[in-house]
Amino acid sequence: MDLRTPNAPASKYRIPRPRRDAVPRPALLARALERAADARLVLVQAPAGFGKTTLLVQLATALAATPGTEVVWVSLDAEDNDANRLFAALFGALAALDLPWPVPPATVLAQLQDASPAARTALGALLDALGGRPQARIAIVLDDLHHVSDAAALQLLDTLIARAPPELCLFIGSRVAPPLSLARWRAGGELVELGLEDLQFDLDAAQALCRLRGLQAPADDALQTVLARTHGWVAGLHLVLGSARQGSGMPTLAGPAAHRHLFDYFAQEVLAALPPPLQQFLLHSSVLPELSPPLCEAVTGRGDARAVLDDLFDRQLFLSALDETVPVLRLHDLFRDFLRGELDRRAPGLAAELHARAAAAETRAERAVPHWLAAGRWPEALAALRQMAEGLLAVGGTHRLERWLEQLPPQWRETQPDAALLRGLCAWSRWDWVLARDEFQRSHDAFARQGQPRERCVALGMLGACHNALGDLERAGQVLAMAADAPLPAALQVPFDSLAAWHGVARGDGAAVVAGLAAMADNAALAPAARYPNIVDMSYGHFIGLPGTRPLMERLRRLCQDEVQVPALDAWLAFWHGDPAAARAALEALLQLQRQLPGDVMLGISALHLHSLQLAAQGRAAEALAVIAPVGDRMTPGFSQGWRRTYVHVQARIHWRAEDAEGLAALLPLLSRPRSPREWPVLDTGAALVQGQHALLCGDLPAASALLEQAVVLQRGGRLPAFMGDARCALALCRAAQGALDAAAAALDAVLAEAIDDAGLGLVLEPPGRLQALWQAVGPRLRCPASAQAALRRRLAAWQTPHAPEAAMPPDDPLSTREREVLALLAEGQSNKLIARALELSQHTVKRHVANILTKLALDSRTQAAAYWHRR
Incomplete structure (x- = not known):
């Protein structure tokens, strides 16, 4: 599985080539490797120029030569300074290992926006993957971590290190001590620290450096x-020896803190010693984070960049080789800082032009954006952001996109429709539909004024989706009418097809739902890139069970087979159209995904929603209610204002199935009140249905008859999402109770015919005693063929077979079955050794399970985990 994002250069993940004058440090390497065998973190920390990267390269090379050890490398830079980008870089490095990922890595990455408990839980999938190959030891090298100061990124990294399986060790190079749990790991003997004292050169190392550089070593004194x-500063020694080679004697340096002296020395001795064309090449290339031939040619205007880069590396300047064959070089941070300062001194204002040249030559929009911003070329920066936005949002890069948008001048940014469109997409990704609607409206109006019809359509489609989500169906209908006036290419049509389907559900218009889904499937097949965010929104159960939707939903499921929401769609289809075993298996896959990705609000709502319906179908009403209750807490404020009552209707259906008149009565004040402007018209049907069901449970047959008849009439023009229930079943029961068997048969016939035609059981998954009694009473009057009825009864019988209850755990508990077993023994006070013996596991495996338990539950200690178990 390829984890690398298309925006990350491969050189970022290559171990730099050792410098020709890199001094071997066998004693230091041996000591570090011996201590690293039992460590979770090896920290190489020292100021700039002390050889941190060189030592890490030597360690990585030695580890890679060790049987059973796999090494991955990440060269970090300023663009990795947020949680999502840091882990995107880490996942890119892990691509080479072919790990057994339980969840697609891009899906995990989408959760890693901050350091919330949900994000920490999502790390469980990464830990599972890293621990899935216990026969191999994995070493991850993160070089230049000092570029990362974002608190959320570092907190997540701390969690990863703290919960790492025994097979994993991280090697970090940094100028400063990172704010990680170093004291705890130091006390536990799990931290190896290599600092300035370890990296300083002694006499033997200085003599070796002279030999490697082909110099006659000075006298020992x-x-x-x-x-x-x-002070044994490696960079200083290189400078001194370079000066000695030029015959200018030994300069006096004040030490590594004297940066001004260092910069002066670079200007006098290093840069000035180069031919003027090479000086200019280096100065102009200093705007690049990595020196590759194409980009160097773009900024310098020279056509021989490959040969020049080889020459520069051969001169043993402050460069490292990230790719030997291309080549790709990286300037030492100190050298690059000096060159950029010298460039500004010699040619004020030229850096902006050089950044613009680099941006224009970049083939990856994500790497072009910082150059456009540094060049002050705001329109080009915004265009690059627009190009990469949907791909970035699909893997959770919302914060990064917003951070770049904030770097645009506010007064200029506020006039740009593209900026408003991107802010709207960011708000949509958080389900903040009010903000998204306002931003999409601004962008739509501006695009219309500027005569950009294609961009106007993009904004219009998202604007209509916001209107629908907020219950403003009049405006949603107006958007559909506007789109119908202009034939659009498939990629632009998909959002309007999606809107048409959702608009049909909101109004209970079954024909519109089918037409919208069919058109969307046709156009999405022609434009695969149009899947996000439209097709994934089809996975929430609202379309399942509606007449004619099954083949369309199955087709959409095939189209979006790589999307994270596929298990949700699979589970809904299996529940409505399959047997109990298939439905339970699909549900378990969905629940496992939801536990691993608690930050995905809609996935969590869909999972709990379906779980409650399956429990109710098995007659386990109390458990079903416990599962559905937390759904309201998962809704964002904008989401809950218009959608809360839809999910409360699911609770009402569970009370109805359990014949719990008192529980249903408690919901009536909420479900029967007039709709707010942000709620869908189908709630009118739902209000009549639940009031009629309550009256029927209370034995008030006249009231029940009137209300249910009204619900059936409303349902013809405003079909409920099938998971909310169907008025015809309740009306059939009411008519039978009144002795009107012909009318009861007519109502039941309509339901049976639809179930048979749709091959779906959802409509008739009523309590067995209630349904069987009704079926028996009206059987002779049914027009449905006897063979079809018999086939339907056989399928229903499988659902009516008692099923063993699941273990009593909180409905949103994220742990796997094995992790629960480990937690139960941990809560009894057993050690890892005793747990391993009891469950026939290795101690390493138990340690990994304990780490996952702490991560998934966002806890810090075994004591807290034990308390969680006892509170459950």
Whole structure:
């Protein structure tokens, strides 16, 4: 499985080539590798120029040569300074390992926006993947972590290290001590620290450096003097030896803190020693984070960049090779800082032009954006953001996109419809439909004024979706009418097809639902890139069970087979159209995904919603109600204002199935009140249905008859989403109770015919005693063929077979069955060794399960985990 994003250069994940003058440090390497065998973190921390990267390269090379050890490398830079981007880089490095991912890595990445408990829980999938190959030891090297200061990113990294399986060790290089749990790991003997004292050169190392650079070593006392002046600073020694090679004697350096002296020295000794064309090449290329031939040619205007880069590396300047064959070089941070300062001194204002050249030559929009921003080229930066936005949002890059948008000048940004469109997409990804609606409206109006019909259509489609979600169906209908006036290409038509289907559900218009789904499937097949965010929105159960939707939903399911919402669609289809075993298996897959990705609000709502209906179908009403109750807490404010009552109707259906008149009565004040402007018209049907059901449970047959008849009439023009119930079943029961068997048979006949035609059981998954008694009473009067009835009865019988209750755990508990077993023994106070013996596991596996338990429950200790178990 390829985890690498198309925007990340492959050189980011390559171990840099060792420098020709890199001094071997066998004693330091041996000591570090020996201690790393039992560590979770090896931290190489020292100021710039002390050889951190060189040491990490040597460690990585030694580890890679060790049987059973796999090494991945990440060269971090300023663009990795948020949680999502940091882990995107990490996932990219892990691509080479072919790990057994329980959840698609892009799906996990979409959860990693901050350091919330949901994000920490999502790390469980990464930990499972890393621990899925216990026969291999994995070393992850993160070089230059000092570029990452984002608190959420570092908190998530801390969680990953703290919960890492025994097979994993992280190696980090940083100028500063990162704010991780270093004290805890130090106390536990799980931290290896290599600092300035370890990296400083001694006399032997300085002599070795001279030999590697082809120099005659100075006398020992002279070298000792240089070592004292430089404090063993590797960069300083390189400078001194370079000066000695030029015959200018030994300079006096004040030490690594004297950056001004260092920069002056670079100007006087290193840069000035190069031919003027090479000086200009380096100065102009200093705007690049990595020096590759195509980009260097773009910024310098030279056609021989490949040869120049080889020449520069051969001169043993402050460069590392990230790719030997291309080549791709990386300037040492200190050298790059100096070159950029010198560029501004020699040619004020030229850097902006060079950034613009680099941006224009970049083939990856994500790497072009920082250049356009640095160049002050706001229109080009915004165009690049627009190009990459949907792909970035699909993997959870909302914060990164917003951070870039904020770097645009506010006064200019507020006049740009593309900026409003992107802000609307960011708001949509958080289900903030009010903000999204306002931004899409602004962008639509501006695109219309500027005569950009294609962009106007994009904004219009998203605007209509917001109107629908907010219950403003009049405006949603107006959007559909506007779109109908202009034939659109398939990619632009898909959002309007999706809107047509949702608009049909909102109004209870079954024909519109089928037409919208059919058109969307046709156009999405022609434009696969149009799946996000439209097709994935089909997975929430609102379309399942409506007449004519089954083949269309199955087709859409095939079209979006790689999307995270596929298990939700699979589970709904299996529940409505399959047998209990298939439905339970599909539901378990969905629940497992929901546990691993608690940050996905809609996936969680869909999972709990369907889980409650399946429990109710098995006659387990109390458990079903416990499962559906937390759904309201998962809704964002904008979502809950218009949709809460839809899901309360699911609770009402469970009370109806359980013949719980008192529980149903408690919901009536909410479900029977007039609709707000943000609620769908189908709630009128629902209000009449639940009032009629309550009257029937209370034995008030006249009131029940009137209300249910009204619900059936409303249902003809305003069909409820099938999971909310069907008025015809309740009316058939009412008519039978009144002795009007012909009328009862007519109502039941309509339901049976639809179930048989649709091959779906959802409409007739009523309590067995109630349905069988009704069926028996009106059987001779039914027009439905006897053979079809018999086939339907056989399928229903499978659902009526008692099923063993599930273990009593909180409905949103994220743990797997094995993790619950480990937690139960942990709560008894048993050690990892005893748990391993009891469950026939290795101690390493138990340790990994304990780490996953703490991560998924967002806890910090075994004591907290034990308390959680006892509170459950």
